[in-house]
Amino acid sequence: MTRDVMTELSQDNPAPEATIARLDRRHLDSIRTATLAVQPTPSSARGGRWLRLTPRGVVAGSLALALAGGGVAYAAARQGWFATGGGAADGLSCVSEWADPTTTVLESTGGPWLTGDPIADCQRYQQLNDLPLLEDPVAFRYGTPQVYVAPRNQVPADADVLASGIEDAAVFELYQSVWDTVSGLGAQCYDAAEAPIAAQAELDRLGLADWTVQVEQRPADKQAGPCAAIRFAVDPIVEGGMAQGPGVTTLVVTPDSHDDRTDLSGAERWVTQLRDALETQVSDGCVALDQAEAIALVALGEHSAPVTPIVDNAASCSRAYLLPGGNAEITLYGPRSSQP
Amino acid sequence: MSSPEERFNELFEQTHQALLGYAVRRVADPADAADVVAETFLVAWRRIDEVPTAAEAKPWMFGVARNVLANYYRGERRRHALDGRLRDQLTTELARPAPTHLSLALAMDQLPQGDRELLRLVAWEGLARDEIAMVLRVPRATVRVRLHRARKRLLTLLEDVEAEADGGRPPIPELVLPTPRALTTPMVRRAEEIS
Numbered sequence: 001m002t003r004d005v006m007t008e009l010s011q012d013n014p015a016p017e018a019t020i021a022r023l024d025r026r027h028l029d030s031i032r033t034a035t036l037a038v039q040p041t042p043s044s045a046r047g048g049r050w051l052r053l054t055p056r057g058v059v060a061g062s063l064a065l066a067l068a069g070g071g072v073a074y075a076a077a078r079q080g081w082f083a084t085g086g087g088a089a090d091g092l093s094c095v096s097e098w099a100d101p102t103t104t105v106l107e108s109t110g111g112p113w114l115t116g117d118p119i120a121d122c123q124r125y126q127q128l129n130d131l132p133l134l135e136d137p138v139a140f141r142y143g144t145p146q147v148y149v150a151p152r153n154q155v156p157a158d159a160d161v162l163a164s165g166i167e168d169a170a171v172f173e174l175y176q177s178v179w180d181t182v183s184g185l186g187a188q189c190y191d192a193a194e195a196p197i198a199a200q201a202e203l204d205r206l207g208l209a210d211w212t213v214q215v216e217q218r219p220a221d222k223q224a225g226p227c228a229a230i231r232f233a234v235d236p237i238v239e240g241g242m243a244q245g246p247g248v249t250t251l252v253v254t255p256d257s258h259d260d261r262t263d264l265s266g267a268e269r270w271v272t273q274l275r276d277a278l279e280t281q282v283s284d285g286c287v288a289l290d291q292a293e294a295i296a297l298v299a300l301g302e303h304s305a306p307v308t309p310i311v312d313n314a315a316s317c318s319r320a321y322l323l324p325g326g327n328a329e330i331t332l333y334g335p336r337s338s339q340p
Numbered sequence: 341m342s343s344p345e346e347r348f349n350e351l352f353e354q355t356h357q358a359l360l361g362y363a364v365r366r367v368a369d370p371a372d373a374a375d376v377v378a379e380t381f382l383v384a385w386r387r388i389d390e391v392p393t394a395a396e397a398k399p400w401m402f403g404v405a406r407n408v409l410a411n412y413y414r415g416e417r418r419r420h421a422l423d424g425r426l427r428d429q430l431t432t433e434l435a436r437p438a439p440t441h442l443s444l445a446l447a448m449d450q451l452p453q454g455d456r457e458l459l460r461l462v463a464w465e466g467l468a469r470d471e472i473a474m475v476l477r478v479p480r481a482t483v484r485v486r487l488h489r490a491r492k493r494l495l496t497l498l499e500d501v502e503a504e505a506d507g508g509r510p511p512i513p514e515l516v517l518p519t520p521r522a523l524t525t526p527m528v529r530r531a532e533e534i535s
Binding site: 003005006008009010011012013014015017019020021022023024028030031032034035036101143146219221222223235 | 342343344345346348349352356357360361364365370374377378381382385386407410426429430433434440441444445448459460462463464477491494495498
């Protein structure tokens with residue numbers, strides 16, 4: 001009689017269903033609550049497709065703003081946990097030697113998008129890990145939303161090569177603003193009249209003249225809320241700026257359809273405190289970029305989160321964006337020194 | 341047609357327990373499973389229009405969780421801003437027990453990672469062959485063949501381990517038991533098969 005190893009293995013389950021079922025359901029619901037606090041990006045609104053086998057010629061150099069170079073070593077020490085591992089399902093993974101990720105765990109660095117340029121971000125992740133920069137890097141997808149960056153000679157033949165990231169730094173900042181919880185678009189609770197004006201003002205501030213604001217009425221089957229939802233018609237991160245056709249450069253405003261996110265319900269206390277510090281000390285404090293970064297790191301305390309300072313010498317004060325929901329991601333824009 | 345929120349709530353009801361179990365069985369610290377599950381649901385919420393309905397939802401979610409876990413294994417700990425009580429509860433109530441079947445644990449540990457995961461998807465997650473094919477993104481026939489071979493390899497290894505034990509030889513020294521394995525390599529990662 002053949003031995004049934006599968007039954008033996010079933011009986012050696014370290015966490016049987018009955019054990020899982022005993023967990024307090026209220027605590028599990030915190031996952032649902034925190035997730036629903038994040039605006040979804042309906043894939044039906046997405047258009048276009050990533051280019052196939054059209055490698056980029058150069059590292060995207062069109063970022064209008066340069067990554068701040070100072071404090072990298074300090075930042076690495078504080079942010080090592082996220083920079084060492086590679087991207088999440090919708091993040092970046094930076095690899096010097098490619099292997100099929102469906103059969104192999106890649107040796108990689110990476111994490112969330114930092115600037116909208118996957119190649120620049122990956123070079124920063126390499127830098128944070130004290131690893132050599134990737135040579136002749138190319139960004140591509142391989143069957144999932146996750147974006148990989150690898151040397152050109154390592155790119156698999158069946159990859160969907162990303163012809164560009166979010167080449168326009170302003171679009172990346174718009175992304176930060178839409179998802180922000182400090183003082184950007186996402187951090188406000190606008191009524192039906194205010195929301196399209198605020199959305200257009202943000203486009204104007206960022207110089208996105210080809211973008212439009214479209215107001216849509218809340219579908220009858222969608223739950224009402226006190227605030228307007230402001231979202232992208234096409235997610236610039238997930239689609240990497242490669243979507244084609246109408247609606248790609250559109251902010252959609254849906255009045256009376258969203259909860260007030262300003263209370264950060266469902267978030268841990270330190271996230272709320274971090275948001276408050278960024279709001280009162282950075283956004284309201286009119287500080288230079290170095291000070292803003294220091295404030296963010298102090299406010300983080302023992303917690304780790306990517307802090308990305310981006311130099312904007314045209315600004316008189318720094319501005320801060322905090323995106324919780326995934327992990328807490330902080331992006332700071334500001335001048336190298338305080339303006340008179 | 342239901343709203344995205346309703347579809348997400350339905351998905352959550354349908355899959356959260358299975359996903360949590362899947363994650364708990366594959367992470368070093370049970371508390372980390374909360375982050376894996378939260379990350380998986382965040383991806384699903386952002387792509388809610390693409391989540392299949394009915395029976396295909398669970399293997400689709402397992403496929404997402406598998407990607408999330410791959411990143412976790414690489415050392416990325418994508419910490420979510422969750423209620424700390426969930427982590428506490430996972431830590432206290434799901435403290436990992438020692439394997440009850442030591443020979444089987446040792447044999448499993450000697451299997452290639454791909455075989456191990458395949459066998460666990462059947463034995464621990466209770467997935468059918470076509471569901472596993474969705475999770476691993478391979479043809480169903482491939483699952484059948486791989487499963488047949490993995491089961492045979494496990495049986496052979498198990499018999500070897502038991503024979504060694506019967507012969508009075510000590511178990512393989514320094515062998516890491518199958519739960520958790522090689523999850524704490526934040527700076528030095530090695531290529532490891534996962535399917």
